[in-house]
Amino acid sequence: MTADPVPAPDRTTPRAALSCDGITKAFQGVRAVNGATFAVPEGLVTALIGPNGAGKTTVVNILSGSMTCDGGTERVGDAEVTNWPSHRIARLGLMRTFQLSRELGGLTVLENLLVAAPGQAGESLLNVFLRPSLVRRQERENVERALDVLDTYGLFHLRDNRASDLSGGQKKLLEISRAVMASPRILLLDEPMAGVNPALIERIGGHILDLKATGVTVLMIEHNLNVVERICDHVIVLAEGRTLATGRLGDLRENAEVVQAYLGEVIDASTHG
Amino acid sequence: MSNVWYYVFTLVFFLFDYFILAMGLNIQYGETGILNFAFIGFVAIGSYVTGALALPSSVGTGQHYIFGLGLPFPVNLLLGGVAASGFAVVVALITLRRLRTDYLAMVLISLSLVLYDVTNNFIPLFNGADGLYNVPEPFAGVLELTTNSFIPFFAAVTGAIALLLWLVMSRITRSPQGRTFRAIRDDDVVAAALGKDVFRTQLKSMLIGSFYAGIGGGLIIEFAGSFNPTAWLPGETFVVFAVIIVGGVGNNVGMLVGSLVVETLLIHLPAFLPSIPNHPGLIEYFDTVVVGVLLMAMLWFRPQGIVPERLRKASSLGGSDHALVARGSDAAAAARPAGVAAAGPKGER
Numbered sequence: 001m002t003a004d005p006v007p008a009p010d011r012t013t014p015r016a017a018l019s020c021d022g023i024t025k026a027f028q029g030v031r032a033v034n035g036a037t038f039a040v041p042e043g044l045v046t047a048l049i050g051p052n053g054a055g056k057t058t059v060v061n062i063l064s065g066s067m068t069c070d071g072g073t074e075r076v077g078d079a080e081v082t083n084w085p086s087h088r089i090a091r092l093g094l095m096r097t098f099q100l101s102r103e104l105g106g107l108t109v110l111e112n113l114l115v116a117a118p119g120q121a122g123e124s125l126l127n128v129f130l131r132p133s134l135v136r137r138q139e140r141e142n143v144e145r146a147l148d149v150l151d152t153y154g155l156f157h158l159r160d161n162r163a164s165d166l167s168g169g170q171k172k173l174l175e176i177s178r179a180v181m182a183s184p185r186i187l188l189l190d191e192p193m194a195g196v197n198p199a200l201i202e203r204i205g206g207h208i209l210d211l212k213a214t215g216v217t218v219l220m221i222e223h224n225l226n227v228v229e230r231i232c233d234h235v236i237v238l239a240e241g242r243t244l245a246t247g248r249l250g251d252l253r254e255n256a257e258v259v260q261a262y263l264g265e266v267i268d269a270s271t272h273g
Numbered sequence: 274m275s276n277v278w279y280y281v282f283t284l285v286f287f288l289f290d291y292f293i294l295a296m297g298l299n300i301q302y303g304e305t306g307i308l309n310f311a312f313i314g315f316v317a318i319g320s321y322v323t324g325a326l327a328l329p330s331s332v333g334t335g336q337h338y339i340f341g342l343g344l345p346f347p348v349n350l351l352l353g354g355v356a357a358s359g360f361a362v363v364v365a366l367i368t369l370r371r372l373r374t375d376y377l378a379m380v381l382i383s384l385s386l387v388l389y390d391v392t393n394n395f396i397p398l399f400n401g402a403d404g405l406y407n408v409p410e411p412f413a414g415v416l417e418l419t420t421n422s423f424i425p426f427f428a429a430v431t432g433a434i435a436l437l438l439w440l441v442m443s444r445i446t447r448s449p450q451g452r453t454f455r456a457i458r459d460d461d462v463v464a465a466a467l468g469k470d471v472f473r474t475q476l477k478s479m480l481i482g483s484f485y486a487g488i489g490g491g492l493i494i495e496f497a498g499s500f501n502p503t504a505w506l507p508g509e510t511f512v513v514f515a516v517i518i519v520g521g522v523g524n525n526v527g528m529l530v531g532s533l534v535v536e537t538l539l540i541h542l543p544a545f546l547p548s549i550p551n552h553p554g555l556i557e558y559f560d561t562v563v564v565g566v567l568l569m570a571m572l573w574f575r576p577q578g579i580v581p582e583r584l585r586k587a588s589s590l591g592g593s594d595h596a597l598v599a600r601g602s603d604a605a606a607a608a609r610p611a612g613v614a615a616a617g618p619k620g621e622r
């Protein structure tokens with residue numbers, strides 16, 4: 001494997017941090033995902049694009065374990081994890097965000113992050129009662145780190161607010177910072193920039209590149225091709241539940257099939273915001 | 274001792290007992306979001322097991338029941354709690370893994386009815402419709418209490434147990450485990466995506482809450498000396514729900530307040546009022562109506578309850594003053610590249 005940030009597609013390809021092969025999923029007979037097959041290269045930012053209803057969200061739901069698939073296989077690194085429950089996939093270091101923000105509404109912003117802290121001794125009642133000092137010390141460390149993450153994401157001043165009281169854009173930032181708090185190796189972002197203003201798009205893009213710089217593998221669903229162009233190294237095009245093409249955006253633009261059938265539509269969608 | 278004190282200490286007993294029950298239901302529903310509509314069934318299990326363990330062998334007593342080991346208080350009480358927890362594990366293994374929220378609630382309400390019918394009709398278990406009676410008074414041989422002195426004494430014992438259970442419960446709800454309970458309550462899909470084993474966590478919550486139910490039930494049979502199916506009609510579950518909703522779901526102190534308002538003032542106090550001439554029992558019938566009206570009024574005007582759930586602020590979570598002062602969004606924003614810093618957290622949309 002190489003650390004080459006822009007690998008030539010036919011030469012040294014980085015190892016796949018996450019891959020799937022022939023994933024299928026039907027809802028009441030409707031095939032939402034129909035054989036999706038792709039690999040997400042380690043350490044890069046990969047875009048998952050495709051028209052509305054292509055099955056992108058369903059794929060992310062399946063890869064993160066929030067949903068089971070009907071067929072196909074999923075691997076995280078070399079380990080096969082097909083249809084593992086969500087929490088076990090999460091514990092391998094794969095975190096995901098949701099297209100429609102799903103904050104833990106009754107908790108504060110800070111607590112939303114604290115929930116995500118991995119390996120908490122205080123989640124065992126034995127420790128809570130028998131090793132209170134260990135629990136307290138770890139909690140203090142987690143609070144410190146959560147405050148750092150909130151600071152980075154510009155949510156520090158909202159730390160004590162009820163998460164359900166945040167605005168739409170703030171909730172988007174909370175989704176990402178909560179996933180980051182879990183120190184993920186792989187991050188799946190479902191339209192992290194949908195419905196937010198250009199300045200915030202800029203900001204979230206910066207955060208994603210910062211994460212990449214620390215070695216996190218990112219797979220993001222994104223409609224805005226300008227954003228894809230600027231921050232994504234690799235693109236996967238999904239259409240009607242199938243992988244239509246993979247590669248660099250520039251190469252895909254020359255792929256007549258992709259352009260005719262799908263990119264046009266994606267570009268339309270992105271201009272509508 | 275005058276009748277007045279007899280009444281007062283009976284009220285005090287039920288105040289503390291329902292405080293315990295409410296804490297049990299609150300951790301299941303208020304903290305973890307499990308709509309346990311079979312809650313009173315777990316109370317009954319605690320009560321019967323506590324009573325049957327204290328009673329002597331059933332031979333020659335004129336009653337039919339299992340156990341009959343003559344165990345001393347509080348050993349029998351603890352085992353009553355354990356029995357309720359054990360049953361919760363069985364129920365959870367069967368239902369929780371597959372079912373969510375409303376379906377789970379329906380299955381649990383059916384379970385409550387089945388438990389009730391079986392206990393009411395299957396005499397060898399806990400003496401059927403007659404229930405258990407003549408349950409030995411706790412500490413009877415040791416303290417030689419009279420009927421009159423037993424009531425204030427046992428109200429005090431129940432108060433002490435409630436205090437202990439409150440300290441334990443506060444510790445649990447303040448811990449990271451408690452936070453995970455609330456995360457699952459708010460969104461179980463998100464909690465799972467963050468690495469939480471939802472089933473295991475719900476199982477823990479069921480187990481703890483049912484232990485409290487069992488202890489609360491065991492104290493009732495120890496206090497009254499008897500327990501039968503009229504005491505735990507499936508609808509009684511909703512009285513406990515009324516206690517936690519009126520008191521304030523998600524707040525342990527609210528449970529005591531809810532118990533005071535609903536259980537003590539509305540359910541038990543009216544029974545001690547002089548009855549209306551020619552209409553004996555009328556006042557008691559109004560209990561449920563008053564509780565129902567209060568519940569609707571609360572849900573309409575103050576759904577968070579009398580003592581709402583507290584937000585847990587950074588300073589209470591171990592965020593030192595130093596940690597809070599050292600950071601500031603303005604300073605951090607200034608340090609970031611211009612294009613990125615331009616988007617203040619309030620700048621979107």
Ligand SMILES: Nc1ncnc2c1ncn2[C@@H]1O[C@H](COP(=O)(O)OP(=O)(O)O)[C@@H](O)[C@H]1O
Pocket residue numbers: 027031032050051052053054055056057058059
């Ligand atoms: N939970 C569901 N139940 C039924 N149909 C669904 C469900 N989720 C997605 N679908 C359907 O599956 C298809 C793909 O949806 P989705 O994965 O959300 O697409 P995308 O994210 O690419 O816009 C759509 O036709 C959608 O209506």
Ligand SMILES: [Mg+2]
Pocket residue numbers: 056057058099
């Ligand atoms: Mg989608």
